Amino acid sequence: MPSVNLLTSDKMELLRIDRLPIHHRAPETPVLEMSSAFIEANTETVEFREMRDQHVIPVYLKDNEPAISHCEFVEAVSLAAQESFGLAHLPDASIRVSHPVKGRVYEARHKKAQELLNHEKTIYFERMAFMITIPGVRDEISGNMLELTIGGVKAFHLDNLNSCKGSPEHFKVFIGFKNRVCTNLCVSTDGVKLDLKARSVEDLFQQVCELISGFDAVRFLRNLSLFTAYELEERQFAQIIGRSRMYQFLPKPLRSEIPELLINDTQVSRIAEHFYHDPNFSRSQSGTIDLWRFFNLLTGANKQSYIDKYLERGVNGYDFTEQIRLALDSTHPDFWYLS
Template sequence: MENLTLLPQNLSSNGGAASQNKFIEANTEAIELKEIRDKHIIPVFLKDNEPAISHVEFVEAVSETARDVFGISELSKPMIRVSHPIKGRTYEARHKKANELLPNEKTIYYERMAYMVSLPNMIKNINGQLLELTIGGVKAYNLDNFNSTKGSAEHFKLFIGFKNTVCTNLCISTDGTKLDLKAKSIEDLYAKAFELFTSYDGVEHFNEMEAFTDYELTESQFAQLIGRSRLYQHLPKEEKLGIPELLISDTQISKVADCYYSDPNFSRNDNGSIDLWRFYNLLTGAVKSSYIDRFLERELNSFDFTKQVRNALDSNSGDFWYLN
C-alpha cells in the first residue's frame, strides 16, 4: 500500500459531481450516520434481550481499523445506503391510527445497510480517471439468527478496494473482500477487518485494473459476449458446468449494451471497439442496480469476469465460451 501515489484530496473528485452519484441504487435510500445513531432502534437476540452489533458500531469499528492500519487521523464522511425498513411504534401508541402517530411514538431500523468510506489522499489514475482507496461493507440483519443469544456470530460483508471518482463505481478484488465475515463482538469484527486490510495488496489490484487498458474487444466480439451473457442466464444447470460464472442479471446486461453506446465516460470507440477498462466499468456501473445483499458479489464477479475475458484475449485459444 505504501506505493500508492499521494495526491491532494481536493483533486480526487470530478468537479464535485462524484459525491452526488450513488454507489448503489436499487431500492435504497441515502442516510446520515447521525440519523441512524440518534433515531434508529437496534434489534436484539430473543433469548437474552442483548443487542446485536448496530449499523453504527459496524461503520465505526471498521473505520477505526482503517485509521490504525493506514495511520490516518480522519476519514471522509461515510456514504450510506439503507433498505428494507422495519417500522414499529411504542407501546403507548399501540391503539392509534397510523396517521395519528407522533414522531416520538414511531420506531424504525433498516434491515440492510451498505456503506463506503474513502481513505484521504490514497489515489491512483487510470485513463485520466482518479481512483480513491475505499473501505466499506454490508450489514444485513436478515442473515442473522436472532432466536438465540448474544454469543451467536453475526454476518457481515467487508471490502477494501477502489472507487472510480467519475462515476462512484466500486472496484474490488478477491483478496480485498470478505463476503461471509462472522463476528461475535466489536473486538472480533475489528480483528477480522484488520486481517483483511493488512493482507490486501492494493498495488497489485491497481496494476491488474490498469492492464485492462491494454486489451480491446472488437465490436463483433462485444456483441458476441453480450449475446452469450444473455444466453448464460437461461442455460440448463448441467450446461453451465465449466462455463465461467456471470452473476449479472439480464436487465443489467441490457444496461451494459445501452451504455456501450451512450455512457459519457466508458462508451465505444469510433470504430466500435472498447477496451477492457471501459468494459469493466460498464459492468460495475450496471450492477449498482443490485439489492444490497447481492451488490458486493456482483461487483466482485465483474472484476473476475473481466480478468477471464482478458485471459481469453491473451490466449486466443477459442476455449472461452462467451467469445467462441
C-alpha cells in the same frame, strides 16, 4: 498496528504503477464527479448521526440481547482504517440502507398510521452498505481518478435473530478503489471478505485490520491498468451480451462448466444500453471498447443490485473481465462467452 504496503510518505501518496518520481507526475486537476450514489437500487441515504440517534437496534428474540448494530459496524471499520493509515480523525462514511423494519411505541398502538408522531415511530433497516474514502491515497487509470475505499455490508436477515445471542454474526467487508468520476466500486477477491463472522465489535475490528494489512493495492491497480490494453470489437461485445442472456437459462450441468456471471438480465440490458450512451465509458468512434470501460459498464450496472448482492457481483464483475482479458490474450481460448 496493522498497515498496508502502499504508502510512500507522510503525505500518504500511493505508489504509482509506472513508479515515476513525484516531480514527473502531472499536477492534479479537478475531476468531474457524477452526482450518483455508489449503490442505487431500492436504497436511500442516511447520515451516521441519524442512524445512531433514531434507529432502534434489533435483538435476539429469545434473550433480548442486542445484535451488533449498523453504527458499531461502521465505527469498527472506521477505527480500523484510522489505525491502519495513521489518520488524524475518523473518516466519514457514505451510508445507504434498504428494507426498513417499522414499529411504534406502546402508547401509540391504537393510532392510525397517518396519525403517528415522529417520537411514536420506531425503525431500523435490515440492510446497510457503507463506503469510506481514505484521503490522499489515489491513482489514475485512463484519465479516471481512483481513490482507496473501505467499507462493508450488513444484512440482518443473514443472522438467526429468532434464537439466543451466541452464534457469530455475519458481515461483508471490502477494500478496493472507487472510480471518482462515477462512484463505481472496483474490488477483487483479494480485497473482500464475503462471510466475515464476528462475535463482538472487537473481533470485527481485528478481522478488518487483517483484511487491510493483507491487501496489495499496487498489484491490484496494476491488474486494473492492464484492462486498458485490450479491446473488444463491437461483434465481440455483442456476443458476450447475447451469451450473458443465455447463461441465465442454461441447463444446470452445462452452466456449472462455464464461468459464473452473477448480474441479472436487466443489468445486462443496462450494459448494452450504456455501450452506446454512457458519457464516460461508451464505445469509441471506431466501435470498439477497451476492457477498462467494459469493466466500468459492469460495475455501473452493479449499482442496481440489492445491498446483499452488491459485493458478490462486484467481485464477479472483476473476475469476469479478467477472464475476457485472458481469452483475448489467447491464454484462455475456450472462453464460452467468446467461443
